[in-house]
Amino acid sequence: MTKIGYFPGCSLNGTAKEYDLSLQAIARFADVELVELADWNCCGATAAHSLNSTLAVALPARNLAIAESMGFDEILVPCAACYSRLAQSRHEIKSDEKYRTKIPQLIEMDIKGTANPITVLDFINKYVLGKLKDNLSNKLNAKFACYYGCLLTRPEHLSTIERREDPLVMEQIVQLVGGMAIDWAFKVECCGAGLSVVRTDIIGKLCAKILDDANSRGADAIVVACPMCHSNLDMRRNEINKNLASANTLPIIYITQLLGLALGIEPNKLGFDKHFVSTGKFLHKLQKQTMEV
Amino acid sequence: METKSKIEPLAQPLKEKILNEINEQVMKCYQCGKCAAGCPLSGEMDYTPNQILRLLQIGDTSCDDEVLRSYGIWLCLTCDTCHSRCPQEVDFPHIMDFLRSESIKRRKVHPKAKEIIAFHRSFLECIEKTGRLHEVGLIASYKLKTFNLLQDVDLAPKMFAKGKLEIFPHRIKGKEAIARIFEKAIKEADND
Numbered sequence: 001m002t003k004i005g006y007f008p009g010c011s012l013n014g015t016a017k018e019y020d021l022s023l024q025a026i027a028r029f030a031d032v033e034l035v036e037l038a039d040w041n042c043c044g045a046t047a048a049h050s051l052n053s054t055l056a057v058a059l060p061a062r063n064l065a066i067a068e069s070m071g072f073d074e075i076l077v078p079c080a081a082c083y084s085r086l087a088q089s090r091h092e093i094k095s096d097e098k099y100r101t102k103i104p105q106l107i108e109m110d111i112k113g114t115a116n117p118i119t120v121l122d123f124i125n126k127y128v129l130g131k132l133k134d135n136l137s138n139k140l141n142a143k144f145a146c147y148y149g150c151l152l153t154r155p156e157h158l159s160t161i162e163r164r165e166d167p168l169v170m171e172q173i174v175q176l177v178g179g180m181a182i183d184w185a186f187k188v189e190c191c192g193a194g195l196s197v198v199r200t201d202i203i204g205k206l207c208a209k210i211l212d213d214a215n216s217r218g219a220d221a222i223v224v225a226c227p228m229c230h231s232n233l234d235m236r237r238n239e240i241n242k243n244l245a246s247a248n249t250l251p252i253i254y255i256t257q258l259l260g261l262a263l264g265i266e267p268n269k270l271g272f273d274k275h276f277v278s279t280g281k282f283l284h285k286l287q288k289q290t291m292e293v
Numbered sequence: 294m295e296t297k298s299k300i301e302p303l304a305q306p307l308k309e310k311i312l313n314e315i316n317e318q319v320m321k322c323y324q325c326g327k328c329a330a331g332c333p334l335s336g337e338m339d340y341t342p343n344q345i346l347r348l349l350q351i352g353d354t355s356c357d358d359e360v361l362r363s364y365g366i367w368l369c370l371t372c373d374t375c376h377s378r379c380p381q382e383v384d385f386p387h388i389m390d391f392l393r394s395e396s397i398k399r400r401k402v403h404p405k406a407k408e409i410i411a412f413h414r415s416f417l418e419c420i421e422k423t424g425r426l427h428e429v430g431l432i433a434s435y436k437l438k439t440f441n442l443l444q445d446v447d448l449a450p451k452m453f454a455k456g457k458l459e460i461f462p463h464r465i466k467g468k469e470a471i472a473r474i475f476e477k478a479i480k481e482a483d484n485d
Contacts, residue, residue, distance in 0.1 A: 107470070
């Protein structure tokens with residue numbers, strides 16, 4: 001069994017439990033053990049880099065150093081925002097002499113930058129897709145709008161995804177599981193991320209545009225790979241619907257939940273009951289069409 | 294007879310500090326406006342990204358002051374759309390991070406940005422104490438700082454019911470090490 005480092009981040013312990021559940025489920029299928037970094041800490045998120053640039057490098061660096069001390073050269077970071085902070089910290093330490101000497105003093109640990117953070121899409125491509133074809137038990141006959149948001153494709157020096165204005169990585173996964181990926185205009189637009197609490201009105205406006213476009217092009221669900229995107233699009237629906245002519249009911253599904261369904265894993269083992277926006281109608285439609293096949 | 298000049302020495306223009314401290318060149322911008330066109334929040338900002346860059350390019354004290362007092366620098370989501378589309382490869386989100394900390398240092402924060410900063414501070418205090426984010430603690434601390442007591446009360450019961458909120462924080466074993474990271478990083482920022 002392959003073992004890799006795992007940095008769940010604060011969201012997957014709380015608001016994004018369904019992401020953790022479904023990710024663990026597909027990792028078990030792929031025969032990869034996700035080993036949680038011992039005593040990891042928060043990456044610092046938007047708050048750290050907005051107020052203190054040293055803290056923004058040091059907080060993620062402690063996690064990178066822990067992964068190194070555990071002997072991992074790869075860390076799966078499923079949250080796109082945490083990924084961005086860990087990858088940026090590693091980039092600064094490797095490229096900036098100032099940080100190379102300063103950070104070990106701050107975190108009181110050695111750090112070389114040998115542990116490489118990877119996104120959930122990197123993980124799926126490397127460890128899951130190869131085993132998928134022979135194990136598909138459900139064909140997911142529905143239309144999906146694949147949503148990347150900001151930090152999976154940007155900034156360029158941290159992203160492993162090509163075509164950053166029109167990425168197709170998730171679309172290829174959707175096609176592999178028998179779904180149809182729609183063409184739409186908001187796949188790399190921002191959901192409002194860190195302003196979720198302070199300026200919920202802005203989240204409402206930005207997410208309304210995203211949901212409305214996916215809806216008007218006939219999507220049955222939006223597929224995401226970031227807990228920040230998910231919580232804004234799923235939990236902020238009251239605020240979002242204030243900006244729409246009629247209430248939007250599109251469910252927001254993690255890419256890991258999508259793969260879990262295709263592998264025949266029970267929806268409640270993938271956390272489908274934890275969503276704010278009901279996934280019932282969507283799951284029913286999939287079930288009906290699977291039966292018809 | 295002493296002849297002391299009454300004219301204060303000119304403050305170093307922000308554009309020079311930006312070049313020296315974070316190695317970004319605001320002079321590269323030729324005002325194509327792609328950043329403002331792509332920015333999801335330029336409609337909410339007092340100055341759009343290209344306008345901030347123009348003010349920095351002019352570089353006199355009053356223009357620098359306008360930048361540090363603007364609300365827009367606090368709305369930036371660091372989504373990186375401006376940077377990824379910039380034909381001159383100006384890393385504007387990087388500049389925004391610099392402007393935010395400079396605005397706090399020189400006490401020029403826009404009055405409407407106080408809530409955004411209160412949220413960031415509550416977030417960091419939570420990390421400093423426990424090592425991880427604890428949503429209930431974060432929201433409680435933010436509400437006490439801003440008196441927005443009713444905010445998001447509708448979400449909490451549903452989040453509890455779905456097992457998405459923990460009442461008590463998880464404190465990591467290395468929380469003292471985290472506290473020392475904070476202490477050193479804050480001391481360093483104060484000395485700059």
